Amino acid sequence: MRNLKFILFLTMLFVFAAEQGFAQITEKEALSKFVSAGMDYKDGKYDEAIAKYNEIIEGGRESGAVYYNLGNSYFREVDMGKTVLNYERAKRLIPRDSDLNFNSRYVSSRTDGYSNGKTTSFLDRAVRSCIEFYTIDEMVMVILITVFVLGVIVLLSLYLNWPRPLSQAMTVFLALIAVVYTTGLVVKVQYARNLAVVVTTAESYFEPRTDSTVHFKLSEGAKARVIRSELGWVKVERLDGKVGWVPLDVLEKI
Amino acid sequence: MLFMNIRSRIFVIGLIFLCLAVSPVFAQDISIDVELTAKKVSLGSTLQLTVTVNGSNDIDQIQLPKIEEVDVQYLGPSTRVSIVNGQYSSSKTFTYSLLPRKEGQFQIPSFNIMVAGKSYIVDPLMITVVSNNNGGPSQGRQTRLEDKIFLVLEPSKREVYLNQRVDVKVRLFVTGLSANDVQYPKFDNVGFSVGEYQQPKQYQQVVNGIRYGIVEFNTEVYPTRTGELNLGPARTSCNLLVERTGGRNNMFDDDFFNSFFGRQERRPITLASEAMTINVLPFPEEGKPEDFSGAVGQFDFNVSVSPSGVKEGDPITFRTTVLGKGNLTAIQMPSLSSGEDFKLYDPQVFEKGDIKKTEQVIIPRSEEIKEVPQIRFSYFDPELRKYQTIKKGPFPITVTKLEKGDEFKVIGLEGEIRMVEPETLGEDIIFIKRKPGRLQGTGEAMYKRGSFYGVICVCAALWLAGFAYYKRTDRIRTDSVYARRLQAPRQAKQGLAQARKLIAARKGEEFYDVVFKTIQQYLGNKLHLSSGAVTFETVHSYLSENNVEQKVIDDIKLTYEECDMIRYALADISEENMNASYQRLAQAIDHLERFLK
Incomplete structure (x- = not known):
């Protein structure tokens, strides 16, 4: 009993410690900046709108709408790299937003993604569209609820002595859902972990030196996967599979 | 060495090789070899010049001096490194392809090469270029490459009116050479608009006794301003197939092997024709019709109106056709002028070949309109040097009034028919979020x-508790030994409580009955024995085997004896004895509960 109390105390301490974040601007301040930035955008003062949206983010607050509006502002300033970057960041939070998806597709059609050379299978496309449909939180919640229901069904089948085929079918079905979503979550996290957007059009080299041979080009707004970084250089893989080195400031992680 | 693994052996051998290779580098002497594959070459063939720098690889491309009437193309470098008996040697060779453009003797002038900070002078070389004996215009003068392949620009007229069509022929003449990949000619023109090229023709023709292969391109141009204008020069590019002269002097160096092993070389060449001056006249002012809009040529003009009988508000299609040779693209097609009688829509224009058409929808505004008015088309005929006007119409039409109920009704648009025009949609991003x-x-x-992990922990704990409870109840239900063991202390506690009450009530016999029953039940449940089988003898052996303290065994024995004595011998039952018996029983059960598992 004494041990149980100690464990409970430690758990509460951990929970309390984890809830403490770094100093943020208040939600009211963030809201005020958001409204003010929207008015600047309407007046065509896009650079001021960008500054205010960035202040919200640097102040430790974010939302899908903030990134979406920031992407729009960069688009008006004809900065395709930052536009794509912020739309991708917004997709993390509001992946099913129709306005965001329209704008993102429109901007992508105007940038060179270099994905033509690499064919993707139907399965690959299906998995990607499924995992892009949910946020990470939503996937975690689906997995948890599925596991919780699975646990309740197991207990009910024991207590109420349900017929074995029925309880087995329900258990297998729910376990399958949990496995599928868990796999999707792992793929999503892995995919998102090293994805970056090119914010400045640049050339990629065979070696991390400016006097080495140019291998390929990375256009502003294209997506690339970061493999590793080394002394101000980043080894990247373009979506068509080409691998090369670019200076660190060319890319920004999503 | 024998026991080294393969990687170590390769490393050691490589190291030795590297030492042998690197050490003599600095000791090499530098020398320059310049070599021509032939001193004599026929016009239309190439020869190669190789410059070899022995003893150093550290040199960039060598810039050759300008050679008069010789076209120079750099083919690239090659490097040679060799180690023979530990002697290291290296050289770098630069190869140039030379294409003479004229017969005669030419000199490659002396030039300097800088190697490792030192200057080396290359002596001048002479080349003799002779006719290739394939026929050609070498009648008593030096033949040039331009005599064997050239471009000619031939406009059909040298004096034209503004916007008048001029047919232009661009012909590529080739003799004694092979050319392919000929591109469509382009014009350096200001003041002309150029039409589409027709399919080029190929044929042969004898000109001044020489047979030429000819590629002919036909197009037309239209002058867009007046005055003396220069048409051309026309420029085209093609690949010349030239024979490489000289090289290895062996059995493979003949035409048979050359055809197999690529002794021919593609040499890109750009050709330009001479420019032609064309005098462009302005339109005469005399007799110029008011509706003249710049059409020049010979044309026919037709107009049709259908249907000729319509109900009020129904559309009529008004078609015009201009047919003939001239600047159709620039022609502004005649159309009906807007007025009160008809509602007019923008005409659709079609052009194909020598025909240009328009289709225009017109809607008569009332049933009183009886005709579509006359329409005129004026153009300037450059052959006749005067303006021509073709008039068509008027075209009679019958417009009948709509009967009641026949009106075309659109909800919300009463009184006027609105034509739905195709939307022109732009593309942009969707507005920001509010x-x-x-x-x-x-x-x-x-x-x-x-908190997320806290909730997970609580859920997991609840589930485990639920599962554990189920397992326990299930065991109680199915495992009687376990169930009786669990039941033993609970029943003993109840028995002791009852005994306590009997002591207070001073009911001695009943107290010992309860004590006997309690010990019997407890030991029966604990040791999984039936009630009848529980005697001190059966219990004693079991307790001894399980190392129960002797004092506890003695207490149990005494309790049994006391109970028997009271039940069968009616011994003295004092409260003190009852308390002592109670304490013994309670301590014995407590001890067994703690130590008998």
Whole structure:
């Protein structure tokens, strides 16, 4: 009993410690900046709108709408790299937003993604569209609820002595859902972990030196996967599979 | 060495090789070899010049001096490194392809090569270029490459009116050479618009006794301003197939092997024709019709109106056709002028070959309109040097009034028919959002919160508790030994409580009955024995085997004896004895509960 109390105390301490974040601007301040930035955008003062949206983010607050509006502002300033970057960041939070998806597709059609050379299978496309449909939180919640229901069904089948085929079918079905979503979550996290957007059009080299041979080009707004970084250089893989080195400031992680 | 693995052996051998290779580098002497594959070459063939720098690889491309009437193309470098008996040697060779453009003797002038900070002078070389004996215009003068391949620009007229069509022929003449990949000619023109090229023709023709292969391109141009204008020069590019002269002097160096092993070389060449002056006249002012809009040529003009009988508000298609040779693209097609009688829509224009057409929808505004008015088309005929006007119409039409109920009704648009025009849609991004949504902390996620893991822990604990409870009840139900063991202390506690009450009530016999029953039940449940089988003898052996303290065994024995004595011998039952018996029983059960598992 004494041990149980100690464990409970430690758990509460951990929970309390984890809830403490770094100093943020208040939600009211963030809201005020958001409204003010929207008015600047309407007046065509896009650079001021960008500054205010960035202040919200640097102040430790974010939302899908903030990134979406920031992407729009960069688009008006004809900065395709930052536009794509912020739309991708917004997709993390509001992946099913129709306005965001329209704008993102429109901007992508105007940038060179270099994905033509690499064919993707139907399965690959299906998995990607499924995992892009949910946020990470939503996937975690689906997995948890599925596991919780699975646990309740197991207990009910024991207590109420349900017929074995029925309880087995329900258990297998729910376990399958949990496995599928868990796999999707792992793929999503892995995919998102090293994805970056090119914010400045640049050339990629065979070696991390400016006097080495140019291998390929990375256009502003294209997506690339970061493999590793080394002394101000980043080894990247373009979506068509080409691998090369670019200076660190060319890319920004999503 | 014998026991080294393969990687170590390769490394050691490589190291030795590297030492042998690197050490003599600095000791090499530098020399320059310049070599021509032939001193004599026929016009239309190439020869190669190789410059070899022995003893150093550290040199960039060598810039050859300008050679008069010789076209020079750099083919690239090659490097040679050799180690023979530990002697290291290296050289770098630069190869140039030379294409003479004229017969005669030419000199490659002396030039300097800088190697390792030192200057080396290359002596001049002479080349003799002779006719290739394939026929050609070498009648008593030096033949040039331009005599064997050239471009000629031939306009059909040298004096034209503004916008008048001029047929232009561009012909590529080739003799004694092979050319392919000929591109469509382009014009350096200001003041002309150039039409589409027709399919080029190929044929042969004898000109001044020489047979030429000819590629003919036909197009037309239209002058867009007046005055003396220069048409051309026309420029085209093609690949010349030239024979490489000289090289290895062996059995493979003949035409048979050359055809197999690529002794021919593609040499890109750009050709330009001479420019032609064309005098462009302005339109005469005399007799110029008011509706003249710049059409020049010979044309026919037709107009049709259908249907000729319509109901009020029904559309009529008004078609015009201009047919003939001239600047159709620039012609402004005649159309009906807007007026009160007809509602007019923008005409659709079609052009194909020598025909240009328009289709225009017109709607008579009332049933009183009886005709579509006359329409005129004026053009300037450059052959006749005067203006021509073709008049068509008027075209009679019958417009009948709509009967009641026949009106075309559109909800919300009563009184006037509106034609739906195709939308022109632009593309842009969707506007910003007004609401910020949930302004969460940057990088904050549900799965990063401590409370999230707290909820998971609680759920897991509840589930485990539920599962454990089920397992326990299930065991009680199915395992009688376990169930009786669990039941033993509970029943003993009840028995002791009852005994306590009997002591207070001073009911001695009943107290010992309860004590006997309690010990019997407890030991029966604990040791999984039936009630009848529980005697001190059966219990004693079991307790002894399980190392129960002797004092406890003695207490149990005494309790049994006391109970028997009271039940069968009616011994003295004092409260003190009852308390002592109670204490013994309670301590014995407590001890067994703690130590008998």
